[in-house]
Amino acid sequence: MTAVEVHSGYKYYGKAKDPNKKIVLNHLNMSVTRGSIYGLLGASGCGKTTLLSCIVGRKFLNSGEISVLGGTPGTPGSGVPGPRIGYMPQDIALVEEFSIKETIYYFGRIYGMSTEKIRERYKLLKELLELPCDDRHVGNCSGGQQRRVSFAAAMVHEPELLILDEPTVGLDPLLRERIWHYLVDTTSTSKLAVIITTHYIEEARQASCIGLMRNGILLAEDTPINIMERFNCTNLEDAFLTLCQKHGPSEEADRTTHESHTIRSIKSIDTIEDVGSDIKKSIPPLSSSHNEKKDMSKSLYEESGKPITRTIKEVLSFTTKRRMNALLSKNFLQMIRQPAGMVFLFLYPIFQLVSFYIAIGGDPKDLRLGVVNDEVNNIQECFNRSLITTYYHDEYDCDLYKISCRFLDQLNRSVAIQEHYESFDDAYKAAKTGKIWGFIYFSDNFTESLQDVRDNVRDANPGSFHTSEIKVYLDKSDQQVTFFLEKKLIETYKEFAERVMSDCHLPKQLANIPITFEDPVYGSFQDEFTDFMAPGVVMTMIFFLATLITATIFITDRLEGVWDRTLVAGITALELLLAHIITQTSIMLLQCVEIILLATFIFDAQNQGSNITVVGLLMLLGFAGMLYGLLISIFCDAHSTANFMATGSFYPMIIMCGILWPLEGMPQYLQYLAYCFPFTVPSMAVRNVLSKGWSITNSQVYMGYGAVGIWIISLLLLCLIGLKIKK
Numbered sequence: 001m002t003a004v005e006v007h008s009g010y011k012y013y014g015k016a017k018d019p020n021k022k023i024v025l026n027h028l029n030m031s032v033t034r035g036s037i038y039g040l041l042g043a044s045g046c047g048k049t050t051l052l053s054c055i056v057g058r059k060f061l062n063s064g065e066i067s068v069l070g071g072t073p074g075t076p077g078s079g080v081p082g083p084r085i086g087y088m089p090q091d092i093a094l095v096e097e098f099s100i101k102e103t104i105y106y107f108g109r110i111y112g113m114s115t116e117k118i119r120e121r122y123k124l125l126k127e128l129l130e131l132p133c134d135d136r137h138v139g140n141c142s143g144g145q146q147r148r149v150s151f152a153a154a155m156v157h158e159p160e161l162l163i164l165d166e167p168t169v170g171l172d173p174l175l176r177e178r179i180w181h182y183l184v185d186t187t188s189t190s191k192l193a194v195i196i197t198t199h200y201i202e203e204a205r206q207a208s209c210i211g212l213m214r215n216g217i218l219l220a221e222d223t224p225i226n227i228m229e230r231f232n233c234t235n236l237e238d239a240f241l242t243l244c245q246k247h248g249p250s251e252e253a254d255r256t257t258h259e260s261h262t263i264r265s266i267k268s269i270d271t272i273e274d275v276g277s278d279i280k281k282s283i284p285p286l287s288s289s290h291n292e293k294k295d296m297s298k299s300l301y302e303e304s305g306k307p308i309t310r311t312i313k314e315v316l317s318f319t320t321k322r323r324m325n326a327l328l329s330k331n332f333l334q335m336i337r338q339p340a341g342m343v344f345l346f347l348y349p350i351f352q353l354v355s356f357y358i359a360i361g362g363d364p365k366d367l368r369l370g371v372v373n374d375e376v377n378n379i380q381e382c383f384n385r386s387l388i389t390t391y392y393h394d395e396y397d398c399d400l401y402k403i404s405c406r407f408l409d410q411l412n413r414s415v416a417i418q419e420h421y422e423s424f425d426d427a428y429k430a431a432k433t434g435k436i437w438g439f440i441y442f443s444d445n446f447t448e449s450l451q452d453v454r455d456n457v458r459d460a461n462p463g464s465f466h467t468s469e470i471k472v473y474l475d476k477s478d479q480q481v482t483f484f485l486e487k488k489l490i491e492t493y494k495e496f497a498e499r500v501m502s503d504c505h506l507p508k509q510l511a512n513i514p515i516t517f518e519d520p521v522y523g524s525f526q527d528e529f530t531d532f533m534a535p536g537v538v539m540t541m542i543f544f545l546a547t548l549i550t551a552t553i554f555i556t557d558r559l560e561g562v563w564d565r566t567l568v569a570g571i572t573a574l575e576l577l578l579a580h581i582i583t584q585t586s587i588m589l590l591q592c593v594e595i596i597l598l599a600t601f602i603f604d605a606q607n608q609g610s611n612i613t614v615v616g617l618l619m620l621l622g623f624a625g626m627l628y629g630l631l632i633s634i635f636c637d638a639h640s641t642a643n644f645m646a647t648g649s650f651y652p653m654i655i656m657c658g659i660l661w662p663l664e665g666m667p668q669y670l671q672y673l674a675y676c677f678p679f680t681v682p683s684m685a686v687r688n689v690l691s692k693g694w695s696i697t698n699s700q701v702y703m704g705y706g707a708v709g710i711w712i713i714s715l716l717l718l719c720l721i722g723l724k725i726k727k
């Protein structure tokens with residue numbers, strides 16, 4: 001009975017029309033019977049791994065046919081990929097954060113085994129492969145130990161077909177021999193078929209059949225003894241060398257069709273089993289320990305009491321819930337076992353929010369502002385309290401004296417620290433050299449001029465209008481600092497002028513410019529810049545954290561082979577995605593809760609609307625970020641390129657999404673572009689909920705939801721297209 005049959009398998013990498021495309025399998029024929037070991041030998045790069053990937057249903061032939069356990073791999077109902085096969089890839093492809101026991105239990109669960117059965121199998125495999133202690137983390141195991149764990153993971157569910165890609169690399173000879181004996185024993189007592197690739201050609205003597213592969217074709221497929229006899233050699237290595245020399249020097253698959261080149265001396269595929277048993281006879285007898293292992297291997301396959309060949313129905317009947325639990329616990333364990341990752345996930349949002357609230361929006365302090373007051377000979381005169389009093393005589397007379405001192409007295413220290421200079425030139429020089437942020441200048445007749453303007457208005461001396469002004473010279477290189485100083489100087493002047501007016505029994509309004517800002521429709525006079533920025537900051541954080549986490553997890557899993565191995569075990573990409581979405585959603589929910597609690601209770605951020613509307617929008621945005629991360633992970637093969645893409649898109653979005661500068665300040669065409677970014681409209685929506693208390697029925701709020709919805713659908717479509725292209 002045939003376990004695997006490849007007929008005229010043809011596969012290339014690259015575009016079909018590209019004349020230089022890489023042909024890896026060139027009309028290859030291959031046949032593996034049940035109850036046998038098939039040793040696939042060949043130089044590095046000859047296409048062994050590609051062939052195995054096609055057999056397990058992870059890659060597809062461009063032409064030709066493959067039949068595995070009676071079905072076509074990758075087709076519904078074939079059970080391949082799935083638990084009918086056990087696959088040990090060339091890379092370790094295990095989750096490093098798992099302990100050895102967790103690894104075996106993880107694979108057992110995704111193969112749909114009951115806990116009882118996994119426990120039983122783990123005990124046997126642990127003894128057979130001499131695995132280290134249960135709780136040793138895979139990442140802390142030696143290369144050889146990891147390989148044994150990987151081998152156990154491929155065997156845990158008693159597959160019908162076992163595919164081992166270089167399982168013995170890096171193992172000591174004793175262990176290599178034990179693994180081979182185990183395979184020989186198992187295949188002789190069950191219908192298990194094994195395909196094994198190895199660079200140690202001689203160890204393949206123990207296989208029932210050998211396929212010598214070179215340049216994408218099988219040069220020969222026969223029993224080891226027949227191959228050695230045919231080429232008159234005493235060992236397989238020489239036989240392979242002779243065959244290669246006959247075939248030519250090329251390392252690459254050539255472009256001619258090789259359909260008829262495979263040398264087959266086996267009369268019928270079904271006879272391999274018999275030939276295999278001949279070989280087994282030629283193998284030196286097993287030591288007593290091996291005999292024990294033989295019994296054990298027999299029990300591994302027989303003691304379940306079930307028929308070894310499973311029905312497809314049986315295979316498909318395992319509980320999705322159990323598989324989902326396995327995937328979820330993998331995700332959570334991976335997360336918990338990486339302290340740096342945990343800190344990043346849960347402390348980073350706190351750190352970011354705290355630093356945002358502490359660093360942004362506060363009034364600049366300890367600014368140094370120069371003062372040149374020509375009204376007084378010595379600035380000490382200004383510290384005389386009597387100077388800052390106005391004497392009211394009658395309704396026509398109100399004495400003002402050295403009134404600049406009164407202004408300076410009112411110029412609060414919280415606005416700026418006053419530095420007094422003797423002359424205009426000294427202060428100017430100090431501002432030029434950056435010692436002060438600017439200076440205020442009072443002319444020597446400031447008070448008289450002010451009085452002249454106040455009392456004589458129309459008849460005042462024209463020069464008085466000029467000398468009654470407080471002249472301010474600022475270093476305007478820092479917009480926020482000078483904006484603050486200007487605002488505070490105007491406020492101080494208003495207060496000063498009002499007081500002078502009331503001391504002189506004049507209407508206060510005389511001191512004001514005729515414009516009044518009444519109670520705001522929304523917000524308050526105390527509203528700070530942080531209130532404007534906060535929604536955007538939180539949304540960009542949630543979006544890009546989800547992007548980074550998703551891209552990192554998927555790329556790591558793919559690079560380490562865990563993704564591929566899990567798919568070969570029969571988990572679908574959709575299940576993997578679903579498990580990630582559940583994990584990521586829980587993380588985002590916690591992040592949202594911690595952010596909202598922190599902002600509300602520690603930083604007293606106001607929310608006039610519904611928390612549910614805000615959290616809902618944040619979660620959807622996080623979901624969009626997650627899909628963006630997935631898209632990046634589909635198209636980027638390495639972490640570095642993924643980081644470039646994530647960071648490269650982060651900065652333009654931050655700059656143009658309206659959190660740093662109002663969109664109204666941008667050119668029209670840029671505004672249109674900015675509205676297309678994923679968090680521009682949503683952060684406006686959140687701002688409207690927080691500051692205006694608008695509900696989801698308001699167009700500016702539901703448009704936020706709409707914008708995220710459009711992003712989610714577009715990213716989802718792009719991911720599906722990407723997955724199809726990259727398949």
Ligand SMILES: Nc1ncnc2c1ncn2[C@@H]1O[C@H](COP(=O)(O)OP(=O)(O)OP(=O)(O)O)[C@@H](O)[C@H]1O
Binds near residue numbers: 043044046048090
């Ligand atoms: N995704 C890919 N795109 C392009 N070329 C590829 C891809 N995967 C493999 N190849 C090329 O195909 C050839 C066969 O690769 P494969 O991994 O199947 O070889 P192998 O026989 O398993 O080698 P080794 O024994 O070193 O693992 C190699 O030249 C390899 O560079």
